Amino acid sequence: MADRTFHLFxxxxxxxxxxxxxHPLVLCWRIALMRFLKRWKTRILLFFAVVGPGFITAxxxxxxxxxxxxxxxxxxxxxxxxxxxxxITLALIVVQEIxxxxxxxxxxxxxxLIREEFGFRITFFMMIGIxxxxxxxxxxxxxxxxxxxxxxxxxxxxxxxVCAVIVWLIVVKGQYKSVEKIFLVASFFYVTYxxxxxxxKPAWIDALVATVKPPxxxxxxxxxxxxxxxxxxxxxxxxxxxxxxxxxIVEKGVTKRQYKASQIDVIAGCIFTDVVxxxxxxxxxxxxxxxxxxxxxxxxxxxQALRPLAGDYAYILFAMGLFNASLFAASILPLSTAYTVCxxxxxxxxxxxxxxxxxxxxxxxxxxxxxxxxxxxxxxLPLVKISILSQVVNGVAVPPVLVFMLLLVNKKELMGEYxxxxxxxxxxxxxxxxxxxLSIAWFWTLRHGQ
Amino acid sequence: xxxLALTELLGRPVFDPAGGQCGRxxxxxxxxxxxxxxxxxxxxxxxxxxRVMPFSAVNSLNGGLRIDSAASAWPIADxxxxxxxxxxxxxxxxxxxxxxRKVVRVNDVELHHDLSNRHPVLRVGSVDxxxxxxxxxxxxxxxxxxxxxxxxxxxxxxxxxxxFVDLIETDPARRVKLKISHERLARLxxxxxxxxxxDLAPDEREAVFETLDDDVAAEALxxxxxxxxxxxxxxxxxDRAADIVEEMDPDAAxxxxxxxxxxxxxxxxxxxxxxxxxxxxxxxxxxENTAAGRMNTxxxxxxxxxxxxxxxxxxxxxxxxxxxxSTIYLVxxxxxxxxxxxxxxxxxxxxxxxxLSLTREPLISxxxxxxxxxxxxxxxxxxxxxxxxxxxxxKLTGVITSDDVISLLRAKL
Numbered sequence: 001m002a003d004r005t006f007h008l009f010x011x012x013x014x015x016x017x018x019x020x021x022x023h024p025l026v027l028c029w030r031i032a033l034m035r036f037l038k039r040w041k042t043r044i045l046l047f048f049a050v051v052g053p054g055f056i057t058a059x060x061x062x063x064x065x066x067x068x069x070x071x072x073x074x075x076x077x078x079x080x081x082x083x084x085x086x087x088i089t090l091a092l093i094v095v096q097e098i099x100x101x102x103x104x105x106x107x108x109x110x111x112x113l114i115r116e117e118f119g120f121r122i123t124f125f126m127m128i129g130i131x132x133x134x135x136x137x138x139x140x141x142x143x144x145x146x147x148x149x150x151x152x153x154x155x156x157x158x159x160x161x162v163c164a165v166i167v168w169l170i171v172v173k174g175q176y177k178s179v180e181k182i183f184l185v186a187s188f189f190y191v192t193y194x195x196x197x198x199x200x201k202p203a204w205i206d207a208l209v210a211t212v213k214p215p216x217x218x219x220x221x222x223x224x225x226x227x228x229x230x231x232x233x234x235x236x237x238x239x240x241x242x243x244x245x246x247x248x249i250v251e252k253g254v255t256k257r258q259y260k261a262s263q264i265d266v267i268a269g270c271i272f273t274d275v276v277x278x279x280x281x282x283x284x285x286x287x288x289x290x291x292x293x294x295x296x297x298x299x300x301x302x303x304q305a306l307r308p309l310a311g312d313y314a315y316i317l318f319a320m321g322l323f324n325a326s327l328f329a330a331s332i333l334p335l336s337t338a339y340t341v342c343x344x345x346x347x348x349x350x351x352x353x354x355x356x357x358x359x360x361x362x363x364x365x366x367x368x369x370x371x372x373x374x375x376x377x378x379x380x381l382p383l384v385k386i387s388i389l390s391q392v393v394n395g396v397a398v399p400p401v402l403v404f405m406l407l408l409v410n411k412k413e414l415m416g417e418y419x420x421x422x423x424x425x426x427x428x429x430x431x432x433x434x435x436x437x438l439s440i441a442w443f444w445t446l447r448h449g450q
Numbered sequence: 451x452x453x454l455a456l457t458e459l460l461g462r463p464v465f466d467p468a469g470g471q472c473g474r475x476x477x478x479x480x481x482x483x484x485x486x487x488x489x490x491x492x493x494x495x496x497x498x499x500x501r502v503m504p505f506s507a508v509n510s511l512n513g514g515l516r517i518d519s520a521a522s523a524w525p526i527a528d529x530x531x532x533x534x535x536x537x538x539x540x541x542x543x544x545x546x547x548x549x550x551r552k553v554v555r556v557n558d559v560e561l562h563h564d565l566s567n568r569h570p571v572l573r574v575g576s577v578d579x580x581x582x583x584x585x586x587x588x589x590x591x592x593x594x595x596x597x598x599x600x601x602x603x604x605x606x607x608x609x610x611x612x613x614f615v616d617l618i619e620t621d622p623a624r625r626v627k628l629k630i631s632h633e634r635l636a637r638l639x640x641x642x643x644x645x646x647x648x649d650l651a652p653d654e655r656e657a658v659f660e661t662l663d664d665d666v667a668a669e670a671l672x673x674x675x676x677x678x679x680x681x682x683x684x685x686x687x688x689d690r691a692a693d694i695v696e697e698m699d700p701d702a703a704x705x706x707x708x709x710x711x712x713x714x715x716x717x718x719x720x721x722x723x724x725x726x727x728x729x730x731x732x733x734x735x736x737x738e739n740t741a742a743g744r745m746n747t748x749x750x751x752x753x754x755x756x757x758x759x760x761x762x763x764x765x766x767x768x769x770x771x772x773x774x775x776s777t778i779y780l781v782x783x784x785x786x787x788x789x790x791x792x793x794x795x796x797x798x799x800x801x802x803x804x805x806l807s808l809t810r811e812p813l814i815s816x817x818x819x820x821x822x823x824x825x826x827x828x829x830x831x832x833x834x835x836x837x838x839x840x841x842x843x844x845k846l847t848g849v850i851t852s853d854d855v856i857s858l859l860r861a862k863l
Contacts, residue, residue, distance in 0.1 A: 107651030116542050120557065120587040253681050255652055346555030346579065 051184065052262055053248030054100060057241050058269030059187045062276055063329035064144020064322055065137060068387040069235040070277050071302040073228050074284025076294050079203075079210035080219050081232055082281060086211065088236050089274040091431040094424055095402065096266045098409050099242045103249030104259040105418045110246045111344030113408050126404070127341045131364075133397050134240050134337040136390035138372035141333060143383040144326030146376050147299030151319040157377060164373035167331045168366065174351055176331065183328040189321035190276045192309060197279040199308035200286035207282050226442045231388050233435060234395025236273065242401060244336040247343075256418070280305070296384055334368035396439045402432045453575065454511070456536055456559035457587050463514035464494050464503075464521075471514070472496055472521035478561075479533040480574065482629045487612055489561070489572040493527050493535070500527040511563065511570050532627050536574070539617075544650070545577065546616035548634040551642045553649040558583030560609060577615055580608025620653040622660065632658055636666045644673035647682075656685045659694075668697030671706075680709050688714070692721030695730075699771055701746045701854065704733035741825050742818035744858065745839045745848030746770075751779040752805065754788045759801035761791070773851045777836045780805055787815055787838055787846040815840050818847055822858060829855050 073081045099110065106113060111130075115123040145163045146156035170179050219225055245266070254262050283305040288296070296302050303318035310317045335351075338361050342349035348358040355362045376383070406428055409420050420428070459475055466472045473496035481490040492503045492515075501524040509516045534540075540556055547554050562575040582605045589598050616635045619625045635643060635658070643662075647655050647670065659667050659682055671679055671694060683691050683706060695703045695718055707715045707730065715734075719727050729747055736742035748770030752761050761778050768775060778796060780789035789809035799808055815838045816825045828837055829852060839848045 107653060115555070119542055120584060124584075124588055250651075253652075253677055255681065255685075345584070346557060348552075 052265035053245055053252055053254075054096065054262060054266030054269040055272070056180070056184065056269075057096070057245045057248065058273040059184065059190075060244075060329050060332050061236065061238065061241060061273045062187070062190055062325060063137075063141060064147070064326040065140040065329075065387045065391050066235045066277070067280065067322060067325060068140075068144070068296070068302060068384050069228075069231045069391045070280040071284045071288075071305060072296045072384065072388055073232050074281035074305070075288035075296050075301070076224065076228060077219075077222070078285040078289040079207050079282070080215045080222075080225070081228060082207060082210040082278065083212070083214050084229060084232055085274050085278050085281075088233055089270060090427060091233075092237050092270045092274070093267055094427045095237055095242060095405070095431070096245055096270055097263060098405055098420065098424065098428065099246040100249050100254075100262050100266050101259065101418055102405070102409055102415070103246040104254045104256055104262060105415055107250055107255075109250055109340070109343050110243045110405070110408075111340045113414070114404055115344050115346070117408060117411065117414070118404070123344045126400075127344045129397065129400070130239065130243070131337060131341055133390075133393055134333055135368060135372060136393050137238070137240060138330065138333050138337075138368050139375045140387040140390045141326045141330035142373045142376040143381075143387050144299075144322050145330065147383050148319040148322035148326060151299055151303065151315045160373045160376050163327060163330070164369050167327065167334075168369050170331055171335050171351055171365070172362070176335070176351070179331070183324060183331075186320075186324040187328065189317075189324060192306065192317055192321065193276055193279045193283055196283045196306045196309040197286070200283050200305075201308070202282045202286035207285070211278070226438060226445060227392055228388075230395035230435075230438050230442055231391040232277075232395075233438075234393065234398060235391040236277065237398055237431075238391070238394045239397050239401045240333060240336060240340075240394075242405065243340040244332065247336065247339060283308075297382065298384060302384070330369075330372075334365050334372070337368055338362075338365040392442075395435065396442075399432045399436045399439070402428060402435075406432070452563045454561045454563050454572070455578070455583070455586060456541065456561060457583075457590060459511070459561070460537060464492075465514050465516050466520050467518055468520075473501070475515065476500060477538065478536045478572070480536070481532060482534055483532065483627075486629075487573045487575075489536075489574070491533060494521070494524075496521050498522075498526075501525065502527045505572065506569065508570055511572075534617075534628050539619075540577065544618060544654075545610075546618065546632075546635055546646055547579070547610045547614060548616050548638065549610065549614040551638060551646065553646055554579040554610070556583075558586060560607075574612045576609035576611045578607055578609055581605050582607045618650065618654045618657060620657045622657075625657070625661070630661075632661045636662055640666070640669035641673045643670035644675075648675055648678050652681060652685060655682050659686060660690070664693045665697045667694045672698055672702045676705070676709060679706055683710065683718075684714060688717040689721045692718045696722055696726045699746060700726075700729055700733055700748060701744060701848075704730060704736075704743070708734060736818070739822050740818065741816050741820040741822075741837075741839045741850060742848065744822070744825075744854050745818075745850045746774055746854070747848045748774055749779060749836075749838075749846075749849040750775050750777075751781045751846060754780050754782050754806060756780070756805050757801065758796055758799040758803045758805060758808070761796055761805055762801070773853055774836065774849055776851075777810075777838075777849075778805070779838055779846055779849075780809065781846050784843075785845040787813070787840050787844060789813060790838065792835075814838075816850075817841075825850060826855050826859065 102110065102113065108116075111123065111127065114126060142160055142164070146160050149159040150156060170176055249262060284302075287305045287307060288294070288301070293301060293304070299319070299322060300315065303315040306314035306318050339349050341364060342358070342361045347360040349361040350358060353361070375381075406420070406425065409415060410425070412419055456478060459478065462475045463471045464473050464475060473494040475492055476495040477493035478489050479491045479493065480486065480488060484490065489505050492505055492508070494501050494503055498521075501521060503517065503524045507517045507519050509518055536559055540559060542556060544553050544555050546552075556577045556579060558578040560575045560578055562573045564571045564573070582602055585605055586598065586602055589601075593601070614634070616632055617630050619628065619630045624630075635646070643666070647658055650658065655678070659671075662670065671682065674682065683695075686694070695707065698706070707718065710718070719730060722730065733743075733747065750764060750768055750770075752764050765775060765778075776793050778791045778793065779787060780791065782788050789806060790813055791805050791808045792810055795808045796805075814828060814832050814834065816828060818839050818841050825837055828834065835852050837850045838846055839850060841847050
């Protein structure tokens with residue numbers, strides 16, 4: 001009886017519970033939410049339409065090695081390395097643009113071009129070098145994975161093998177393209193460093209001045225300063241990026257005609273990378289450096305830079321960001337290396353091929369991951385130090401790669417009217433010479449035990 | 451007959467009749483107009499610049515090259531008109547292995563050494579794309595020659611006979627001069643050509659497509675990945691593109707044209723023959739993800755009263771693709787679909803059998819506006835090879851074939 005009255009009552013005047021799905025207020029809310037989601041969906045889609053190889057490369061550039069190196073630079077030297085970022089950005093834009101242009105004009109990867117123009121022997125040694133350097137980077141990425149998950153109390157002896165298997169499967173099962181989008185969205189974590197920079201209340205004026213004004217000469221003589229300078233350059237203008245970017249441009253099918261859009265994509269990517277780098281250094285300077293923590297020895301130390309933003313939760317934020325960055329780069333680096341080496345030396349390559357069709361390609365890829373993860377499993381490893389050292393090696397390797405790129409991009413029969421302009425050549429040669437001088441100076445200080 | 455590697459020969463000293471060293475071998479070249487394989491010319495680096503020497507001047511190859519005329523008698527090398535230079539144009543470059551059906555990179559070139567009238571003759575035997583050539587080039591000049599030879603014998607070679615090598619040359623003028631064609635490539639299955647083309651750089655793809663016959667190019671283009679397809683058509687002249695598009699299956703051609711930008715599509719349409727153009731415009735107007743957008747407008751249809759004999763006669767005259775004739779359709783005088791006869795039944799029937807008695811029951815068809823999912827379900831449910839598409843008045847307008855459905859489903863996997 002009671003039931004029926006209620007029923008009648010309801011049918012006469014529709015009164016919904018506030019929790020009902022159809023309550024007018026809820027309806028309004030749902031419509032608003034739908035609109036919001038729709039708008040965001042188009043925005044996200046738009047974002048992916050614009051985001052190209054340049055931006056992706058730049059994002060991978062801020063990998064675990066990058067985060068550790070910039071953090072250490074800020075913690076150890078405060079603002080003393082900020083001045084390097086403007087020249088580095090210019091050099092990075094020039095170098096990346098050259099690669100993108102070569103990819104668009106020739107339709108071939110960098111290692112293909114080196115092989116075709118410089119012959120087998122040079123290519124062979126180049127590829128061995130790239131293999132060793134990139135292996136260092138892969139080790140660094142697994143160090144990042146280990147470090148970030150250790151913040152959650154997970155042992156590296158479990159996390160590293162599991163992640164290595166995940167990375168291997170993502171690519172071998174051909175799922176890389178769909179996973180890439182998740183990585184990209186997640187890499188917006190870098191924005192947290194920009195906020196952290198603000199919250200840390202850094203000495204803004206000092207930071208800005210230090211960005212445009214080279215430091216006093218005495219700074220160069222500080223122990224470790226040259227080492228860190230090379231590391232910062234090496235992590236930003238890493239050799240693998242040039243190979244990776246050029247292949248991505250080729251794979252995307254960018255031609256001379258659509259090249260302008262890629263140019264913008266590349267420039268935007270480079271600027272984004274270095275803005276993030278600037279904020280990481282500033283955030284670390286304002287937190288770690290000013291409080292006297294000059295040495296970052298593990299992820300826990302580096303996470304402190306996010307404390308002004310996230311308080312006690314800093315480590316969660318940092319760990320998630322570092323984990324994403326490491327996993328992203330760990331899935332790209334071994335793959336890109338395997339492609340580069342196989343293309344240069346003429347082995348079959350491609351994730352579309354079966355294991356038996358491209359054995360060298362798959363073995364290289366597998367060994368890079370297994371060995372890279374294996375190194376990290378050695379007990380008592382100074383993870384951050386390894387990461388930074390791999391970036392210094394990158395820096396030392398930049399000049400030879402640049403020399404080959406410059407020789408190639410200035411070949412008229414290869415590039416036609418798209419050869420380098422004089423400003424480009426000047427900037428790129430200057431970068432090459434400066435990096436060579438820095439590397440020699442660093443070796444010299446090593447020998448003299450400074 | 452013995453075998454000799456190109457890179458072993460490069461850099462060898464050249465001695466004149468007086469016994470003095472006059473230079474070193476820099477290049478070996480063939481003149482393809484005369485002979486595709488025989489080494490016609492050597493380029494020797496001498497003190498007075500690079501000089502072109504006819505290979506017939508060589509008396510012996512052992513140790514160094516001994517020749518029967520003085521260095522100063524040869525012309526200075528300028529350009530390489532009409533010559534195919536092995537070190538520059540072949541070594542380290544990509545070629546198409548027509549036998550293995552893939553693109554490979556050349557590590558070394560094997561030359562066959564023979565004697566005719568006591569003069570050595572060198573012919574290109576094969577290109578080496580394996581480890582043997584790679585190791586030779588890596589260790590040449592570092593390890594003593596004898597030790598290197600012993601080592602190399604242990605490494606398996608991966609030769610591609612010169613007859614199976616298709617060269618890629620992006621400069622059209624040079625292509626003509628060097629008689630570079632893709633005859634052998636053109637004989638491969640279109641799907642294999644498509645795979646090979648996908649592995650090449652844009653300019654090289656263009657070069658290959660410029661030399662293929664229209665119909666081979668069309669069939670290959672159908673099999674190429676849509677993104678690459680678009681890039682290839684955009685790189686070709688619009689009249690050449692139109693020639694190829696005309697030869698393509700109308701539905702594949704329509705899908706391709708729909709992907710291009712409007713200017714380009716209309717340029718290509720203008721270059722096409724009127725009949726094909728009309729058909730294409732009609733297809734382009736259909737929405738891509740409906741039955742009409744997927745269907746083929748080339749199909750076999752005969753009158754309701756036709757016999758098996760009439761159908762076979764019509765088949766002989768039919769010009770469309772083979773995949774569409776697995777079913778023959780019956781239409782009445784208004785063009786209304788009246789029945790479907792599987793090819794197999796037609797083959798087994800005697801010539802005078804009326805087709806109407808051979809039809810497959812029930813007659814399955816779909817409307818032009820049917821969605822992809824609907825007609826894919828029909829294919830699955832009735833195990834169809836072809837499905838007729840009808841308009842509002844039950845008039846037959848086109849046929850969807852199972853290969854269209856397979857590519858559609860694969861795109862969604």
